[in-house]
Amino acid sequence: MIRQTNFQVAFAHLSSRVKQSLVAMLSVTFGISMYIFMNGFMTGVNDVQNELAFSALAHVRIYRDLPKDRSNLLASKYDEEATLINIRNPKTIQYTTGIRNANEVIDAIDHLPEITDIATQVNLNVFFRNGSAKINGLTAGVNANDEEALFGISESVIEGSWFDLNHRSDGIIMGVGLAKKLSLNLNDNVQVSTADGVTRNFEIIGILETTMAGVDDMKAFIQINAARQLISKNRSYATDIQVNVADFEAASAVAAKMRSLTDLKVESWIESNGQLDAGNELRNIIALAVSFTILLVAGFGIYNIMNMTVNEKIKEIAILKAMGFEGSDIVQIFLVQSIIIGIIGGIIGMLFGAAVSVVINQVPFQVASLETLPMSYRAKDYVAAFGFGLITTFVAGYLPAKKASKVDPVTIIRG
Amino acid sequence: MENQIALKVSNIDKFFYEPSKFQVLKDINFDVKKGEFLSLVGKSGSGKSTLLYVLSTMDTDYSGSLEINGKTLTGSTQNELAKFRNANIGFVFQFHYLLPDFSTLDNVMLPALKLRKKSKEEIREMAYENLKLLGIEDQAKKSANKLSGGQQQRVAIARALINEPAIIMGDEPTGNLDSKNTQTVFDIFQQLSEERGQTIIAVTHDDEFAKNTDRILELSDGSML
Ligand SMILES: Nc1ncnc2c1ncn2[C@@H]1O[C@H](COP(=O)(O)OP(=O)(O)O)[C@@H](O)[C@H]1O
Numbered sequence A: 001m002i003r004q005t006n007f008q009v010a011f012a013h014l015s016s017r018v019k020q021s022l023v024a025m026l027s028v029t030f031g032i033s034m035y036i037f038m039n040g041f042m043t044g045v046n047d048v049q050n051e052l053a054f055s056a057l058a059h060v061r062i063y064r065d066l067p068k069d070r071s072n073l074l075a076s077k078y079d080e081e082a083t084l085i086n087i088r089n090p091k092t093i094q095y096t097t098g099i100r101n102a103n104e105v106i107d108a109i110d111h112l113p114e115i116t117d118i119a120t121q122v123n124l125n126v127f128f129r130n131g132s133a134k135i136n137g138l139t140a141g142v143n144a145n146d147e148e149a150l151f152g153i154s155e156s157v158i159e160g161s162w163f164d165l166n167h168r169s170d171g172i173i174m175g176v177g178l179a180k181k182l183s184l185n186l187n188d189n190v191q192v193s194t195a196d197g198v199t200r201n202f203e204i205i206g207i208l209e210t211t212m213a214g215v216d217d218m219k220a221f222i223q224i225n226a227a228r229q230l231i232s233k234n235r236s237y238a239t240d241i242q243v244n245v246a247d248f249e250a251a252s253a254v255a256a257k258m259r260s261l262t263d264l265k266v267e268s269w270i271e272s273n274g275q276l277d278a279g280n281e282l283r284n285i286i287a288l289a290v291s292f293t294i295l296l297v298a299g300f301g302i303y304n305i306m307n308m309t310v311n312e313k314i315k316e317i318a319i320l321k322a323m324g325f326e327g328s329d330i331v332q333i334f335l336v337q338s339i340i341i342g343i344i345g346g347i348i349g350m351l352f353g354a355a356v357s358v359v360i361n362q363v364p365f366q367v368a369s370l371e372t373l374p375m376s377y378r379a380k381d382y383v384a385a386f387g388f389g390l391i392t393t394f395v396a397g398y399l400p401a402k403k404a405s406k407v408d409p410v411t412i413i414r415g
Numbered sequence B: 001m002e003n004q005i006a007l008k009v010s011n012i013d014k015f016f017y018e019p020s021k022f023q024v025l026k027d028i029n030f031d032v033k034k035g036e037f038l039s040l041v042g043k044s045g046s047g048k049s050t051l052l053y054v055l056s057t058m059d060t061d062y063s064g065s066l067e068i069n070g071k072t073l074t075g076s077t078q079n080e081l082a083k084f085r086n087a088n089i090g091f092v093f094q095f096h097y098l099l100p101d102f103s104t105l106d107n108v109m110l111p112a113l114k115l116r117k118k119s120k121e122e123i124r125e126m127a128y129e130n131l132k133l134l135g136i137e138d139q140a141k142k143s144a145n146k147l148s149g150g151q152q153q154r155v156a157i158a159r160a161l162i163n164e165p166a167i168i169m170g171d172e173p174t175g176n177l178d179s180k181n182t183q184t185v186f187d188i189f190q191q192l193s194e195e196r197g198q199t200i201i202a203v204t205h206d207d208e209f210a211k212n213t214d215r216i217l218e219l220s221d222g223s224m225l
């Protein structure tokens, strides 16, 4: 318990040294506001990066992995050691590609509470042809509504309408770069041919611009059943099942659960796009390193000023001890001062940090899909900044306070 | 009751090592009875202040033993001594040290607030009484560093009395006072020792003051005469 008398002495000290107390307070304010700004900015960048990435990437992807070793495709079927297997010509053996019964797989995983959205896709390598122009690219057969739920893709459609795909089985929505290369505009026709030589005409009902070259210059979307028809597959066939979960950071854990429910390959975004996760992590580390450095500097500020206070008040400390104040009282008196400085500086720092964040958030920055510099405003950053700020003031204030408690009254009073 | 020992020192030696080794107190032995009003005299530099710091328990760097109210204090921890001082010893320093950030009244109240034996209201009441006793109640609200030297010294005396300590020690407590105020302080001390049985040990250069106390102890070059 902090004794009331010690509070009284602490307040008297603070109010007798308003200027120094303000300087100490400012160093806390600075440290905490920079902590908030740095973390808000880095989280903002991460959010933008993730939003961009997750506009084309699902949290979890389910697909059939090609067998790694195609020389013995029967090995898993006959696993008793006594069975000898000899395949004369393994290249001629047909093996399954794609997911033959996607509905079955979806039924198996559907009950997991973490799953928010599921979309089936039929992804094909195709040639796009317009007259003599012929370009290799990708066609995704999708369900327009599911695709929207996972990727919010309709926002990227700059001409036509994404949802027209729902009722246009001959419609195709094409990346803006791809359309340009083929000299195609809205409502023009384009020929799509598969590797097996099947060719069909589609009408362009939408143009898409995502700012991602991999989509804009290469990809087109058609109805999933149209895609199935192109490769003569049944109505439950899919190449990919894309799944979004409530918390994308927990994607790997959900993927692990799914693995026990299906034999197919289940891959979370962290496994398939490690660089994205690494980028996020690195930015977080930078933000932490910078903000802790700033807090450390703020700590030194308080340490310095509290040390000065102790030196300046050394006579008073001696008198207090002569009157019977114990070492722990003296520690409290000075610790209370730095904690008050920390609390006031911290509250102002949170307000100032929010203000700086808002201002930086207005700075124009027109790159990719951005208009201004990104910023995130998370309560937990404010709580952490305030908490770390208080810990810093506590530690920085404790050392001078401890020193004060060791003052020998006789030496000081004798002069 | 009459002959109870308030303070007993036995074989106290003390050395200073800076700038060179020198014995400042040499085999000091004496008893002080409860309620006794004692004056400590001697030439400047004879060791009076040094002895008083030892008696006040603030200085623990000595050999020999110190006993107050039957309790041996030699060897106690700093915290125990601090608590003991707070409750049992009132001290008036040679240079009237007050806390400059506090008002006169708060200075007087502080040791009692620390002791927490009485309510804040009672303490305030008592502090006023003590200031009135010393004729400076009109300065109660003033900041302590705005007072004259003589006023500060009287505030320091009022502060030393606040916890009604068993022993009051003063290092030239009237050094800054005119003869009228010196007489007031002397009368207060005498009254405290006679009526309340409080023990007073006062270092003084004032022969008149010393002559009227119950007993005079004289130090010369660190030895008791
Ligand atoms: N901290 C110290 N270090 C060394 N010598 C000291 C110290 N304090 C006092 N002295 C010396 O000790 C002697 C006694 O001092 P003091 O007790 O203040 O004398 P008095 O109060 O009787 O005038 C003096 O010679 C003084 O110079």
Ligand SMILES: [Mg+2]
Residues within 6 Å of the ligand: B048, B049, B050, B094, B171
């Ligand atoms: Mg002296």
